[in-house]
Ligand code: FES
């Protein structure tokens with residue numbers, strides 16, 4: 001068969017199909033869903049970071065009007081099970097996984113392990129009654145010493161978060177052969193300790209859910225603000241001890257997730273348990289304070305970092321000791337985040353020798369989880385900060401030192417890094433040169449010199465970064481292979497419906513999946529609808545995370561669309577008296593032997609038994625799994641421009657130039673929006689956001705009053721450009737891209753601020769670069785205390 | 788629990804007579820009692836602006852006032868923006884045109900804030916728009932396209 005299509009949809013930017021409802025206020029977010037007879041849950045949370053629970057007296061709470069039930073740990077564990085552990089770890093033989101993972105309990109039984117852990121659930125007829133009654137619950141605690149940082153938690157005799165095991169969950173070592181000798185032979189050794197602060201994803205929609213166990217049919221329906229309905233169903237079945245076939249799980253409209261809503265959250269299991277106990281629909285909507293206390297945090301790491309280089313700034317080797325704060329429980333695969341984070345620390349550079357030592361440690365903090373970038377922002381930040389330090393020490397321009405070290409285009413495809421990542425494709429120097437060009441780098445340096453002469457401090461910061469996409473390939477540990485599923489069906493009237501197992505929540509895949517199918521089937525995207533996020537209509541699904549929606553989910557849509565086209569072509573051949581190979585498909589019309597039949601005619605007539613070729617089933621309804629074979633690696637170079645006021649320490653971030661290569665760009669406007677949003681989150685980390693605990697493990701930044709979420713005035717002008725090197729891993733040529741900007745922005749911004757302050761000899765400032773920290777760094781540097 | 792108090796709210800030109808607890812927040816009256824769930828709740832400290840509605844034409848955060856305080860007043864929510872025939876308001880169209888929304892959770896608040904802003908200042912500069920957005924948070928867009936959408940809407944409305 002031959003095809004030639006109407007103007008390709010891929011690469012265009014049609015208006016988003018998802019917008020209309022959302023603009024009318026007709027979205028259905030979890031808290032918007034109401035079922036008659038719903039009752040409300042309120043979670044009572046530990047005020048202590050670490051404490052024995054001596055007694056819970058709920059008599060007064062039970063006596064409160066409207067209260068239906070109080071559940072405590074004694075009611076939940078047993079009979080219900082903890083969340084089953086996921087612990088896929090690369091290079092498993094190097095893993096010290098002592099005593100396995102601790103049970104991820106839903107509710108504290110004997111002791112509370114972080115401030116915010118649930119100790120009881122009050123269910124009442126109204127939201128207000130549940131909350132009022134919760135205040136009447138009397139819990140007696142015996143506070144215990146707190147494991148308040150991973151370093152302290154690893155010391156001998158430190159308080160144990162889980163009584164039955166040590167605090168260190170993962171200790172992992174990996175090294176190439178000649179690291180020590182390379183360091184010994186190197187003229188230049190740079191060593192620096194970095195802190196990557198803990199932050200919070202802060203999706204604007206706080207979590208909410210409603211669980212409805214119907215005792216008559218023994219069937220559970222749960223709506224929840226999550227990134228994957230199917231995963232919740234799988235976990236739910238294990239926790240409740242029922243079959244997945246007794247569960248319908250729905251992710252309705254979800255107001256942002258960014259990784260934090262990936263995987264089941266204890267609250268959703270507890271809603272289901274409360275509903276099973278009462279036989280009523282039970283609902284909960286988190287307050288923002290609850291979100292800060294209990295929705296996973298991320299990024300908390302400390303790193304001892306060393307690079308060995310020659311006098312020309314060519315980096316030969318690195319050593320990294322990377323320690324991560326898991327918090328109190330292992331959410332999802334979080335114990336291995338530090339490994340993925342460590343191995344990406346060779347970045348976009350051809351560094352041949354590397355040694356990694358990783359420690360993942362429990363503390364009495366809120367559990368960590370995924371957050372846009374999944375460890376890579378921390379790893380890339382190390383090498384990108386180190387490149388700038390090295391450049392300064394050797395008096396080489398930051399652009400030039402990067403140029404000298406980059407992996408070259410001819411080393412692709414499939415460049416293997418010392419850590420074991422396999423970079424699929426790219427032209428790293430091109431992204432760098434393009435970023436220098438669009439930012440007017442030379443002119444900026446000139447302006448910087450002029451402004452310095454006037455006592456003004458302009459800073460220019462570069463970051464060249466790389467980030468994985470398209471999880472999870474079969475080439476990794478088989479336990480981490482994750483295909484995605486799609487079904488495409490065409491109605492007799494010609495309407496196309498896509499069912500996808502991925503679960504977009506802002507990424508625009510309602511539109512971009514329609515573009516993919518439109519290019520294969522030659523239909524208007526207006527005639528395509530997309531269904532997702534409901535186990536009742538979507539047979540299989542893995543969900544949305546790890547920049548996989550287009551790479552894996554999009555490929556499944558492509559494959560299912562191609563199956564539809566194949567069947568239509570066979571039908572058309574039969575109808576036109578031709579072999580399928582002799583059929584041409586152009587502008588939605590099948591042609592052969594001088595006659596033709598339209599897409600719509602095939603869609604209608606394939607249902608007529610007398611028209612079909614022998615053996616062909618009626619209908620157009622095909623599904624497909626796509627199993628990626630390799631990860632994809634999007635990359636880019638960002639240039640940040642700041643002006644710093646040394647008197648106040650105030651940073652004015654003026655512009656962020658972003659040159660990204662995410663392979664083929666399906667919808668430039670949506671992709672640019674992802675760049676803005678991802679970079680905004682990276683800027684938040686660089687300049688504003690911080691999860692702060694006091695010496696007792698109490699969260700100090702637990703509201704939007706105390707946690708500096710960026711607002712419009714804190715944002716620079718974003719200038720976004722793309723280069724396209726198609727990924728060889730998949731026929732769409734896409735690489736995924738949502739997480740790259742979050743990876744690239746922080747080091748670009750920090751490098752810019754440190755660059756601005758070079759005349760003051762400031763060498764490093766720990767994120768977030770608040771005015772106070774910037775001002776102190778200037779004072780310290782002036783007093784000769786190097787940071 | 789204190790006794791209920793009767794209040795009359797006019798929302799999108801429809802009059803609602805309710806009996807509410809004195810402590811009931813306006814946003815919960817709108818969402819839970821009346822069932823207009825387009826107005827969202829994103830925080831508990833009056834920071835995020837997801838709950839922004841117009842009260843007698845002015846943008847207010849409906850999480851930071853009580854339903855009883857709105858007794859007898861005119862309220863407009865996102866559901867009242869489009870024309871009676873369903874045509875999107877120019878501000879809504881501008882957000883679609885300029886990709887001013889991703890997940891859409893902050894969007895109703897952004898739209899209502901924009902309407903109040905453009906009523907007051909039909910031709911705002913970028914900086915004025917950013918300043919006006921100080922109380923409305925978005926975690927998805929980085930704000931650039933929201934600012935562009937509001938500028939674009941200003942242009943459309945003043946034509
Ligand atoms: S809900 Fe956040 S300001 Fe009203």
Ligand code: FES
Nearest residue numbers: 889893925926927
């Ligand atoms: S579009 Fe998601 S919070 Fe603004």
